[in-house]
Amino acid sequence: MLSLTAQWLDEDFNLQQAMLHAQECPGSHTAAMICQAFNTMLAHWNITKDQVHVVLRDNARNMIKAMEECGLASLGCVAHTLQLAVNEAVLSQRSIADCVAISRKIVGHFKHSNVATSRLRNLQKQLGMKETGLQQDVATRWNSTFYMLTSLLQQKRALAAYAVDFDLPAFLSPNQWALSENMLTILDPCEQLTKNMSSATATAADVIPSIEALKRLLNKTVATDHGIKTSKSMLLQAVEQRFSHISTESVCFLATVLDPRYKDCFFDQATKKEAMEVLTAKMRSQTENEPEEEPHEKRTRTDDNNNNTSLQKMYEEILHENATNELNHSQADQQIQAYLSEPTIPRSESPLDYWRSNKIRFPQLALLARKYLSSPCTSVDSERLFSAAANVIDEKRNRLGCEKAEMLLFVKKNLPLVPSPRI
Numbered sequence: 001m002l003s004l005t006a007q008w009l010d011e012d013f014n015l016q017q018a019m020l021h022a023q024e025c026p027g028s029h030t031a032a033m034i035c036q037a038f039n040t041m042l043a044h045w046n047i048t049k050d051q052v053h054v055v056l057r058d059n060a061r062n063m064i065k066a067m068e069e070c071g072l073a074s075l076g077c078v079a080h081t082l083q084l085a086v087n088e089a090v091l092s093q094r095s096i097a098d099c100v101a102i103s104r105k106i107v108g109h110f111k112h113s114n115v116a117t118s119r120l121r122n123l124q125k126q127l128g129m130k131e132t133g134l135q136q137d138v139a140t141r142w143n144s145t146f147y148m149l150t151s152l153l154q155q156k157r158a159l160a161a162y163a164v165d166f167d168l169p170a171f172l173s174p175n176q177w178a179l180s181e182n183m184l185t186i187l188d189p190c191e192q193l194t195k196n197m198s199s200a201t202a203t204a205a206d207v208i209p210s211i212e213a214l215k216r217l218l219n220k221t222v223a224t225d226h227g228i229k230t231s232k233s234m235l236l237q238a239v240e241q242r243f244s245h246i247s248t249e250s251v252c253f254l255a256t257v258l259d260p261r262y263k264d265c266f267f268d269q270a271t272k273k274e275a276m277e278v279l280t281a282k283m284r285s286q287t288e289n290e291p292e293e294e295p296h297e298k299r300t301r302t303d304d305n306n307n308n309t310s311l312q313k314m315y316e317e318i319l320h321e322n323a324t325n326e327l328n329h330s331q332a333d334q335q336i337q338a339y340l341s342e343p344t345i346p347r348s349e350s351p352l353d354y355w356r357s358n359k360i361r362f363p364q365l366a367l368l369a370r371k372y373l374s375s376p377c378t379s380v381d382s383e384r385l386f387s388a389a390a391n392v393i394d395e396k397r398n399r400l401g402c403e404k405a406e407m408l409l410f411v412k413k414n415l416p417l418v419p420s421p422r423i
Contacts, residue, residue: 001025002034003382004041009374013356015201019413020045022385024402031065038070054204054251056376059084075251077379078197078207085242086142086190089234090183096231099180100137100145103152105170106159107134119166123158143194146187149180178227185224186232189217197378204375205259205351207252209266211243247271254278255372258365260345260354276336283332283364335362385413 004021021041027033042049055074057063059081067074090096110116110133117133124131134155137148152159156177163171172180193210196202218236225232246252247267256262257275264272339362345354351373359366392408393400400408 002037003385004038005381005385006047007374007376009352009370011370013352013359013370015352015374016417017381018417019385019410022406022409029062031062031069034062034066035069038066053371054375056379058379073251075204075249075375075377077377078210079194079378079380081242082190082194082197082239083142085235085238086187089238090187090231091142091145093231093234095179095227096183099172099176099183100149102170102172102176103148103180104137106152106168106172107136107148109169110134111136116162116166120155120158120162123161124155127157127161129155129158142187143191146184146191149184153177153181153184175227182224182226182228183231185222186218186228186235189214190235198380201350202377203255203259203373204249204252204377205255205262205373207243207246207249207377208256209262211239211246212266215239250278251372251375254282254368255375258369258372259351260342261347261349261351263340263344265344276340279336279365279368280332282368283335286364286367332364335365338362339365385409 002021002023002025003019005017005019007015007017010016021044023037023041025033025037042052049070049072052072055067055072057067057074057076059076064074064076091100110120121131132151132155135144135147135151137144139145152172159168159171162168193214197206197210215236218232218239253275256266257264257279264275267275345351351369355366355369355373392405392412
C-alpha cells in the first residue's frame with residue numbers, strides 16, 4: 001500500500017493533517033512505479049510540486065530514488081534510521097544476541113503455555129510482586145526487544161523461583177543478567193528519543209537537537225559501561241554515520257533555527273553564521289516575491305518628449321529600487337537579530353503557541369516558520385494508517401474492493417476535519 005498524507009500549519013499556527021490517498025500497489029515496487037503513482041496522486045488533488053517543500057519517506061532505496069525522479073526534496077524517517085543504527089551497533093553483537101535469543105525462549109515458554117503463565121502469576125503473588133506478563137519482542141522493532149528485556153529484569157526474582165521447581169527451555173547466567181541490565185542503560189535514551197519523535201507534535205525541528213543530545217550522552221563514561229563499552233562506542237559511531245547528513249538537510253536546519261525552543265543553540269559558530277545567511281537569503285527572497293504597492297506621489301506636469309525629464313526618471317527609479325532593497329535587507333537582519341537575541345523558551349512549551357503570539361512582531365520569520373515547522377520527522381502516521389487498514393479489511397470483509405476500502409479509510413481518518421453541525 002502507498003499512502004499520501006498532507007500536513008500543514010494554518011494562519012493561526014494550528015497543525016492540520018489530512019489523508020489524501022491510500023492505494024494498493026500491485027506488482028514490483030520500482031522507483032519508476034512509485035514516482036508515477038506519486039505524480040498521479042498529486043495531480044488528482046491539483047497539488048503542484050512547488051507547493052510541496054518536503055516529502056517524509058522511509059529509508060528504502062526505491063523510495064529515495066523515486067523522490068529524486070519526482071524532483072522533490074525528501075527526508076528519511078528518523079525512527080527507521082535509529083532502528084538501523086541500534087541493530088547494527090548493539091543487537092548484532094554476539095554476546096548481546098545470545099542474551100536476546102535466550103530471552104525469547106523464556107518469554108515464548110510462557111506465551112505458549114497457560115499452565116506456566118498461571119504458575120508464574122502465583123509466584124508473583126507470593127513474592128508480593130505486581131502480576132504482569134512477559135512481553136514478546138518483534139525482530140523488526142528494536143524497542144520491542146528493549147521492552148522484552150525490561151520485563152524479564154522486572155520479573156527476575158519470580159523467574160528464578162519458577163526455575164527451582166519447573167523446567168525452562170533456557171535461562172540467563174548471572175553475567176548475562178548483568179549484561180542485559182547494562183545494555184538497557186544505553187538503549188534507554190534511544191527508546192526515549194524514538195518515543196518523542198513518534199509523537200504527533202514532533203517535527204523536523206526536533207531532529208538535530210535530539211541527535212546532538214544523544215551523541216553527547218553516548219560520549220559520557222558511567223559505571224554501568226562495564227561489559228558494553230564496545231557496544232556503546234559502536235552505537236555512537238553508527239549514530240554519527242547514519243545521521244551525518246542532518247546538519248546539511250535544509251529542512252531540519254531551518255526548522256531547528258525557527259523553533260524558539262532551540263534556535264541556533266545546537267550549532268557551532270560556523271553553522272550559526274551559516275544559519276544567519278540562509279535565513280536572511282530566505283527572507284529576502286520571500287520579500288522580493290511579494291507584490292509591492294505603488295507609492296502615491298504627486299506628479300508634476302512635465303513634457304513627455306523632454307529627454308532630460310526621462311533621464312531624471314531613470315535616476316529616481318534606480319534610487320528607489322536600491323533604497324527598497326536596503327530597507328528590506330535591513331528589516332530581515334533586524335528581525336533575525338531580535339529573534340535570536342531573545343532567550344529560548346522551555347522545551348515543554350509549544351513552538352506553535354510562541355509563533356501564534358509573535359507572528360506580528362516577526363512577520364517574515366513567521367511565514368518561514370509556518371512552512372518548516374509543519375514537517376514531520378517520522379512515518380508513524382503512515383504506519384498507523386496501515387494498522388487502520390487491517391481493521392477495515394478482515395476475515396469477515398475479505399471481499400471488500402480496494403476502491404471501497406480506500407474510501408472507508410478516507411472517511412475514518414478525515415472525519416475529524418469535518419466541523420460538527422450546530423444544534
